[in-house]
Amino acid sequence: MSEEPILAVEGLTIDIPLAQGTLHAVRGIDFELNRGETLCIVGESGSGKSLTSLAVMGLLPKRLECAARKLAFRGTELQGQPASAMRQLRGNRMAMIFQEPMTSLNPAYTIGDQLAEALLLHRRVSKAEARARAVELLGKVGITAAESRLSQYPHQLSGGLRQRVMIAMALMCEPELVIADEPTTALDVTIQAQILRLLVDLQREMNMAMILVTHDLGVVARVADKVAVMYAGEVVEQGTAKEIFEHPSHPYTQGLLRCIPVPGRTKPGEHLGSIPGIVPSLIGKVEGCAFRTRCDLAESACAKPVPIHRTQGGHAWRCIHSDTERVPA
Amino acid sequence: MSAAGSSPPVLELAGVTKTYRVKQGLFSRPKPLQAVGGVDLRIRKKDVLGLVGESGCGKSTLAKILLGLEAPTSGRVMVDGIEAAGQDRTLLARRIQPIFQDPYSSLNPRKSIEDIIALPLVVHKVGDSAGRAQAVSKMLDLVGLPQRVRRGYPNQLSGGQRQRVAIARALVMKPEIVICDEPTSALDVSVQSQILNLLGDLREELSLTYLFISHNLAVVEHLATRVAVMYLGRIVEEAPAADLFAEPRHPYTKALLASVLTPDPSMSVPDTHLGASYPNPIAPPSGCHFHPRCAAVRDICKTVPPPHVSDTKGHVDCHLYAERTQAA
Ligand SMILES: Nc1ncnc2c1ncn2[C@@H]1O[C@H](COP(=O)(O)OP(=O)(O)OP(=O)(O)O)[C@@H](O)[C@H]1O
Ligand SMILES: Nc1ncnc2c1ncn2[C@@H]1O[C@H](COP(=O)(O)OP(=O)(O)OP(=O)(O)O)[C@@H](O)[C@H]1O
Ligand code: SF4
Ligand code: SF4
Ligand SMILES: [Mg+2]
Ligand SMILES: [Mg+2]
Numbered sequence: 001m002s003e004e005p006i007l008a009v010e011g012l013t014i015d016i017p018l019a020q021g022t023l024h025a026v027r028g029i030d031f032e033l034n035r036g037e038t039l040c041i042v043g044e045s046g047s048g049k050s051l052t053s054l055a056v057m058g059l060l061p062k063r064l065e066c067a068a069r070k071l072a073f074r075g076t077e078l079q080g081q082p083a084s085a086m087r088q089l090r091g092n093r094m095a096m097i098f099q100e101p102m103t104s105l106n107p108a109y110t111i112g113d114q115l116a117e118a119l120l121l122h123r124r125v126s127k128a129e130a131r132a133r134a135v136e137l138l139g140k141v142g143i144t145a146a147e148s149r150l151s152q153y154p155h156q157l158s159g160g161l162r163q164r165v166m167i168a169m170a171l172m173c174e175p176e177l178v179i180a181d182e183p184t185t186a187l188d189v190t191i192q193a194q195i196l197r198l199l200v201d202l203q204r205e206m207n208m209a210m211i212l213v214t215h216d217l218g219v220v221a222r223v224a225d226k227v228a229v230m231y232a233g234e235v236v237e238q239g240t241a242k243e244i245f246e247h248p249s250h251p252y253t254q255g256l257l258r259c260i261p262v263p264g265r266t267k268p269g270e271h272l273g274s275i276p277g278i279v280p281s282l283i284g285k286v287e288g289c290a291f292r293t294r295c296d297l298a299e300s301a302c303a304k305p306v307p308i309h310r311t312q313g314g315h316a317w318r319c320i321h322s323d324t325e326r327v328p329a
Numbered sequence: 330m331s332a333a334g335s336s337p338p339v340l341e342l343a344g345v346t347k348t349y350r351v352k353q354g355l356f357s358r359p360k361p362l363q364a365v366g367g368v369d370l371r372i373r374k375k376d377v378l379g380l381v382g383e384s385g386c387g388k389s390t391l392a393k394i395l396l397g398l399e400a401p402t403s404g405r406v407m408v409d410g411i412e413a414a415g416q417d418r419t420l421l422a423r424r425i426q427p428i429f430q431d432p433y434s435s436l437n438p439r440k441s442i443e444d445i446i447a448l449p450l451v452v453h454k455v456g457d458s459a460g461r462a463q464a465v466s467k468m469l470d471l472v473g474l475p476q477r478v479r480r481g482y483p484n485q486l487s488g489g490q491r492q493r494v495a496i497a498r499a500l501v502m503k504p505e506i507v508i509c510d511e512p513t514s515a516l517d518v519s520v521q522s523q524i525l526n527l528l529g530d531l532r533e534e535l536s537l538t539y540l541f542i543s544h545n546l547a548v549v550e551h552l553a554t555r556v557a558v559m560y561l562g563r564i565v566e567e568a569p570a571a572d573l574f575a576e577p578r579h580p581y582t583k584a585l586l587a588s589v590l591t592p593d594p595s596m597s598v599p600d601t602h603l604g605a606s607y608p609n610p611i612a613p614p615s616g617c618h619f620h621p622r623c624a625a626v627r628d629i630c631k632t633v634p635p636p637h638v639s640d641t642k643g644h645v646d647c648h649l650y651a652e653r654t655q656a657a
Contacts, residue, residue, distance in 0.1 A: 045488075045517050158607055159384075188383045189544060190601050193588035197598040215518060218547070218590030222598045241594040259522035261551035262591060263574065268551050269529060272522035278487040 006177050006209040007033040007056065010070035014051050014233075017063065021283045025064075026051050027233040033226075035176070038203065038210045040220040040241075042256075043230030044279055049213045052230075053179045056211070057096050058086040073177070092122040095170035099182040101162040104169065105154040111138075111165055112150025118172040137168040141198055160191040167199065174206055181213040196223060217260055221245055226314075229253045232290035233282055239315030249309070250317040251295045289319065297321060337410055338371035339538050340395065340425075340506055345369075345404035346562075347390050351611065360611050364390040366562035367404070372555075374505070375532065377539040379553030379570065381546060381585065383607060386559045388542045392508045395540065396427050408506075419453040426499040428492075430511035435495055436483040443479040446497045453502065468497035471534075472527060489520035496527065506538045514544060525552060546589045550574050555643070558582045561608060561618040565635075568643035578645040580625045617648065625649060 014026035026048040033039050041049045054060045056071070058078060071078045073094065078086070090096070098104055106114060115134035119125060125133070131150065138146035141164040154162055163183065170178055180199065184192035200223055203210050212223055220227055224241040229250065237250035248254045258273025266272060277294035280286075288303040289295070295302070301320045310316040345368045350359040364387045372378045380388050393399040394406060397413060406413040408424050426449070429435045436445055446468050447461045456464065469476055472493040483491055492512065499507055509528070513521040529552065531537055543549050549556060550570060557567040558579060566579040577583045584603040602624045608614050614621050620630040629648050636651040637644055 044519065160607070189546065190383065190584060190588045190603050193590065193598055193601050194603070196590075197600060200598055216590070217518065217592045221592040221594045222590050222596055224594070245592060245594045256518055257592070259518050260592065261522075261525075261547045263547060263550050263589075264591075266551060268553075268570065271526050271529070272551070274522045274526060275519035276523070278489075 003034065004075045005032045005034050005072075006037075006074055007031075007211075008070055008072045009052075009056065010068060012052065012055060012068040012071065013066070014048065014055060014060065015065040017065070018283065024282045024286050025233055026055070027282070027286065029228075029230075029235050031226075031228055031235065031238065033177070033209045033211065035209055036204070036207045037225045038200075038212060038223055039226045039228060040224035041211060041213045041228045041230060042215060042217065042220050044232070045215070046279060047230040048233045049230055050181055053096070053181050053211060053213055057090060057094065057179060058083075059090075059096070088122070091118055091170075091175075092173045093175055094177040094179070095173070095175040097166055097170050097178065097180040097183045099185055101159070101166040102154065104166050105162065107154055110151050110153055111157075115150075115165070115169055115172060118169050122173050133172060134168070137171055138165070140171075140202060141165070141168045142194065143168075160187055160195070163187060163191075163195055164198070167195070167202075171202060171206070175208060177209045177211070178203070179211045179213075182215070183212070184219070185214070185216070192219075199223075217256065229256070232279055232286075234290065234318065236291065236319075237315075237317040239311075239317075240313065243311075243313060243315040247315070249315070250291075250319050251297050251321075252291050253317075255294075336373055338407075339374050339409055340370075340372040340540075341405075341407040341410075342368050342370040342391075342395075343405045343407070345391070345394060345401045345406060347387070347394060347399060348402045362611050363562050363613070364610070365394065365401070368562075368564055370557060370564060370567070372506075372538055372540065374538055375536055376555055377532065377541050377553045379549035379556040380540060380542045380559060381544070381549055381556065382559030384544075385607065385610065387562045388559055389510055391559075392427070392510050392540065392542060395506075395508055396425055397421055419455075422449065422453055422504075423502050424504055425506045425508060426502055426504040428495050428499045428507060428509045428512045431515050436491055438483050440482075441479070442474075442481050442483070442486070442494055445483070445494055446479075446501055449498060449502045455502070464501055465497075468501050471500065471531070472497045473523075487520070488516050489523055492516060492520075492524050493527070496524070496531070500531065500535070503535075504537075506540070508540045508542075510542045511544065512541075513548065521548070528552065546586065547591070558585065561610060561613055563618065563646065564644075565619070565647070566643070566645045568645075572642055578650060579647050580623045580649075581619050584622075584624070617646075 010030050012026055012029040016023040016025050029052060043049055055066050060066050112131060112134055116130035119130045119133055135146045138149055143149055143164055184195050214220060221241060227241050227244040228235045228238040231252050237253045248257055255275040261272060275294050280290055280293055289306045292298040292302040306318050306320055308316055308318045309322050345365055347365040349362045349364055351362045352359045382388055394401050413421060443465050446465045450456055450461045474493050513524050541552055553570040556570050556573045557564045560581050566582045577586050584601050587599050588601045603622050616632045617630040617635045620626045627648060635646045635648050637646050638650040
């Protein structure tokens with residue numbers, strides 16, 4: 001692809017100094033995202049999905065040590081940028097949607113003031129214009145009688161409505177990149193479907209790039225163009241949604257897909273697949289494939305550095321087993 | 330003939346309501362909030378009744394009533410045909426035990442695994458210490474935990490192992506009925522399947538009956554034999570799981586099933602055709618509580634509460650089906 005990617009990440013590592021030693025929470029991640037594309041990051045709890053998102057946004061806590069060969073937004077390296085430049089980017093060119101809306105909404109200000117502020121901070125517009133834009137976006141995220149909502153406070157809204165307000169706020173400046181970290185996990189399935197649909201529609205309409213962090217494989221399948229599967233701080237497999245679901249190639253991905261009940265594929269009441277064992281500690285020196293304590297296909301070679309296999313379509317996985325040994329899901 | 334067939338239900342609810350009094354503002358008087366509004370339900374032995382519905386519809390309140398943790402405002406709960414109210418707590422605890430959502434907060438971090446599992450026996454003064462130790466060993470085997478964890482503490486266990494401890498604690502009293510309130514929603518997908526498999530095995534081995542509350546409809550479809558759909562305190566549809574998923578009847582059930590995201594990359598996110606606004610439980614809509622969001626709403630729905638239409642499979646509370654039966 002000749003067009004410059006919106007986001008290019010190469011060799012991202014995040015270390016967390018702890019009393020017991022260094023926690024290697026993110027261990028060399030690569031991915032790229034083009035305009036209008038959606039990347040879903042899926043994986044085990046604690047695998048580093050949120051930290052990766054925060055690193056891109058420049059929102060990691062200071063005591064965490066973050067490094068990368070490349071962390072570029074529209075070709076501009078973000079590492080080493082002054083805090084003021086990052087603030088100028090955030091909310092303007094790139095925005096974040098969190099799982100818990102109250103992490104971004106201030107309980108002391110009205111919805112209208114907060115939405116308008118998001119625009120006034122980055123654009124030279126009048127207050128009236130900012131309010132008009134707020135009403136427009138509240139309408140877009142499916143909030144009826146938007147005008148009357150402007151004077152309400154966050155606590156006067158239901159969880160689903162608050163989540164919509166937060167989406168509206170993230171989109172006030174028409175960012176080119178949106179990162180949503182489990183934006184619907186706390187919501188009911190009906191509202192989850194509504195909000196995802198909304199995000200996908202708005203993303204298409206505005207041609208934004210989106211990173212969606214989730215642990216729900218149903219969400220991934222329905223929303224993703226590309227998928228990155230994380231395990232213990234690494235991306236163990238990535239590719240198009242079709243490749244990942246139809247030809248999962250890393251044993252962890254294959255295992256995950258066997259774990260979920262799928263109406264029509266799994267029979268009610270029958271045993272589901274499972275991945276026994278637990279995620280290893282990432283404190284101290286970590287070598288070889290971190291999945292080997294739980295992997296059916298593990299061999300002694302898995303304790304040494306593991307190669308990455310790539311297909312022409314951009315499907316890649318990190319395992320000693322290559323294409324020929326693929327096990328169909 | 331009753332919808333639930335001929336064998337007597339192990340658990341039966343008749344006209345159960347629960348009304349809380351809640352204050353909305355600092356100076357306002359408390360107003361009644363009907364969390365559960367007239368629920369009739371029968372669960373037969375070895376059934377897995379899946380209970381689904383939006384957040385706040387009253388699922389956990391119903392579970393707490395069954396467990397005797399909340400007293401119903403009106404109506405009756407019968408366990409094995411005997412009214413639960415006034416029954417000995419120990420006897421009830423032997424019949425019904427809970428497994429809750431969060432394996433992190435539901436286990437006391439300062440107690441050893443052994444003590445946690447034995448606690449119900451101690452509380453209800455069952456057996457001596459040797460007998461309890463033996464019961465704990467058996468439970469560890471049953472839920473697939475190694476014996477070595479017995480002297481460990483919850484923080485040394487993974488999420489899945491903790492949930493196994495919670496299950497062992499629930500089963501140590503040898504209950505017939507287990508109330509599972511979101512037992513896997515705090516767990517990773519890779520761990521969730523282990524727990525679902527375990528619950529399925531235990532049901533076979535011990536002839537357990539489950540009430541299984543979950544937001545994950547694929548999980549409910551996998552595990553449940555029957556499903557009850559709750560909306561704003563009422564059970565609006567109840568049917569065998571296979572029938573309900575193949576042919577949902579109530580418009581809310583239809584919307585709920587339409588929002589399930591199966592992992593199919595060739596499909597997009599569906600449109601639920603459901604308004605976003607969950608009604609205020611303190612001032613529920615008139616007529617059918619679901620009418621402001623219903624795609625099939627008629628005039629009558631706005632004023633007249635829907636009829637309770639039952640047949641051999643189960644029931645549905647909706648005007649659409651009353652008309653159909655009358656026309657036939
Ligand atoms: N501020 C912090 N201080 C110490 N450890 C942290 C901090 N933030 C994250 N971690 C640790 O880093 C690892 C990765 O965390 P992260 O939040 O990125 O996981 P995640 O993949 O988002 O998991 P989940 O699915 O549970 O949200 C975890 O082991 C976590 O405990
Ligand atoms: N102790 C209480 N006092 C006042 N209101 C309560 C109390 N417990 C529950 N409620 C209200 O009763 C209704 C039903 O709550 P319940 O916890 O049973 O819902 P739920 O279906 O379990 O929801 P979720 O899926 O979010 O767990 C809600 O409106 C809730 O706010
Ligand atoms: S490298 Fe080895 S342990 Fe890791 S996934 Fe592949 S086979 Fe399994
Ligand atoms: S009674 Fe009317 S409003 Fe209620 S679910 Fe049936 S059709 Fe819809
Ligand atoms: Mg996270
Ligand atoms: Mg609940």
